[in-house]
Amino acid sequence: MNNTGARDWSSLTEEVLRRAGWRPGRSVSTDTWETILGERGSFVAHDAARRFLSxxxxxxxxxWPADSITTSSAxxxxxxxxxxxxxxxxxxxxxGGALLYPVGTADEGASFLGITEDGALHLLRDxxxxxxxxxxxxxxxxxxxxSTQSALWVPGGPAPEHPFWRRLHTVETGPDAGPRWSEETDRVLRAGxxxxxxxVPTxxxxxxxxxxGGFEMHDAARRFLAEFGAVGVPYREPWDSMPWMQFSLDPLLAFWDAEIIDDLAEQAGVDLYPIGMRDRGNQHLAMAEDGSVYAGMDSVWLLAPTPDEALQKLTSRIQPTATYSSTAGRRGGRAWGATSRTDVGSTMPVVRMRRAIHTSRRTPMDLTGHSTDYVVDASFPESMRRFVRLGRQRWPGLFLYGHPLPPGAPAEWRLPEPEDDGLSGIVTFSSGREMExxxxxxxxxxxxxxxxPYAVFYRHHAQPLHATTVSGVHASSPEDAAAVEGTGLLLSQYYVVSIVTPEDPGTDPFSRSVVHDFLASFGGPTAVPV
Structure with a gap:
């Protein structure tokens, strides 16, 4: 029944569409969608599709009404x-005997919507x-x-792998690798x-x-989106199979977030135009008129001063490798759980905290390796230089970050400056290509x-840290240990550090020697607490 008098739908339907941003006479360009779908398939838009999408x-x-059930069925x-x-x-x-052109998704993305040349809308499930x-x-x-969760269609089998992951293993890098960004960034962008x-038209x-949202696109955003719009890395399960943080360079992800973008711009002190999101919608990406890229949601930070540097960071690994399987151990996995321990290591006596000091931990998974966790004072960067030199003594052909360390490099090596993006830094160690x-x-x-192989995960915290009581102190003498036992701890800034070794240092000689070298790098006691 038509309750609106103008359209052949109910007042309920019109209310839902209006709340989504529809208005009578609404008309938007479809050029961007047509161009991108033409790049990524044999799609050819027809007039009915253009009218619908416009x-x-x-x-x-x-x-409607919006609640925790109905809002999940977008x-x-x-x-x-x-x-x-x-x-x-x-x-x-x-x-179906008719040409279908894609116009969207339903069933929380499990099914597609397609429209024929005569304007008939179809639901593509099985x-x-x-x-x-x-x-x-x-x-x-x-x-x-x-409108209800129970009505949604669920595929009978597992969802097919996103084409990005298949393309990742087939695309070849080009001459942009090197002058503009790394070879891996080039490969990820091409796969995306x-x-x-x-x-592409914007x-x-x-x-x-x-x-x-009243957003006015500036030239820097227009140039960037013309080249990189709709490029991204999709999320996939499980989380530890993600070599890179998920991101999508789709400005429409800020459709209803004008107030958030305005707030981020005010914090940054520059005008910002949305260019996408990352971390599964937890961070907006926005560009200033000078091409600098900012990220944030409640607070903002400069991701990179140029678009190419931003792309390099977006495609920087959160895991050291891109190759995973469902049963083999995942390289880069942090073995949180009953076997991990938390200690404090610095130039002061080493003490063990009564509680974990990590500010965030991922859900325990079946990962390889053993994590020995520390809170370290501001001497950590310099101590890591010594740790790298000890690694070179262990393995003359030492590989860092998957690449050989050149002769003389240990003396020049510096820990990369921490990035204000909420991610841990990683330094990986192996004896050579065979171990890689x-x-x-x-x-x-x-x-x-x-x-x-072993690795050091680290994250810098600029704020103070206070612990009421420390225990399990290891010091150069029993007297020094007794003087510290049971006291409080106060640091003006600190690093949270995890040493991931193949096995438990308490039982494995090799893993114990790695932790021994790490503690020795601080000039402090080297006993591994048990």
Whole structure:
């Protein structure tokens, strides 16, 4: 029944669409979507698709009234969700006898929405289903059907792997690797849809964000999005299989977040234009007129002063390698759990805290390696230089970060400056290429010679740290240990550090020797607490 008098849908449907940003006469450019889908499949837009996306494209509709159930069943009128899915649409079009063009997703992204040349909207689940003869009726049915969690369709089997991960192993790097960024950044960007000379129209993003948030795109953002818009690294389960933090250079992710972007801009002291998000929607990415890129949500920080440097950081590893399996140990995994211990190491006597001081920990997983955790004072960067030199003494062909350490480099090596992006820094150690390959397959484990790779995870905290009581003190003499036992601890700044070794240092000689070297680097006691 038509309760609005103008459209063939109910007042409920109109209320939901209006809350999503629709208005009578709404019209946005579709050029950006058409160009990108043409890059990433054999999609050819027809007039019915253009009309539909011009009116509804970019909207995210929610059931009404909005609550914890209905808001989880979002329908997204975003055709780019179907990128690299042209085979699925071709098969559905052939089965239905009509050309389907993608216009969005339903069922929390589990199914696609496609429209035929005569304007009929279809739902693509395990097969294509006609929603209704007319677009208005189809929208009314779709919104009603998607308004409860129990009505959502769930695929019978596991979701197929995102095309990014398949492309990652087939793309080849080009001449931009080196002059602009690292070879790995080049490979990740190409897998995510970038290529040299790419220039997509930005009209769609520009018109939608101007209408909904009053954002005015500046030239730096326009140039950046023309080259890198809709490029990103998708999330995949489990979390520890992610070599890089998820990110998406889609400015429409800030659709309803104008106030947040304005607040970040005020904190940064510059005008900012949204260019995407990372960390599964936990951080906005925004660009200033000079091309500098900022990140944040409640607070803001400078990610990088130039676009290319920002891309380098976005594609920097949060895990040392990109090769994982469901059963093999994951390289870079932190073995949180019952076997990890927390100590304080510095130039002062080493003490053991009664409680963990880490500010955040990931969910325990079945990871390889053993983590010995410390809180360290400001001497940590200099002590790491000594630790690297001891590593070179252990292995003359020492590899750091997966690459050989050149002769004379230990004396010049410096710990990279901490980045204000909430991520831990990592320094990885191995004896050479053979151990690097072993690491890829086995994770943190001992090889046939009883040795294995190890790593130092670290994070700097500029704020003070206070502990009421410390215990388990190891010092150069019993008297010094007794003087510190039971006292409090106060540091003006500190580092949280984890030494990840193949096995428990309390039982494995090699792992014990690594922790021994780390403690010796501070000039303090070297006993491993048990």
């Amino acid at each position: 009116e509804f494209g970019g909207l995210v509709t929610y059931g 329908i997204r009128f975003d055709p780019l969700r179907a990128q690299w899915q042209d085979e699925r649409f071709t098969e559905a079009s052939r089965a 097969r294509a289903e006609l929603l209704a003869p007319t677009t208005d009726q189809a929208l009314a049915r779709l919104i009603e059907a998607q 849809g970038w290529f040299p000379g790419r220039a 009209d769609t993003w520009e018109s939608i964000l101007l209408q909904t 390959d072993f690491w890829e397959e086995q994770g943190y484990a001992l090889d046939a010679e009883g040795q294995g």
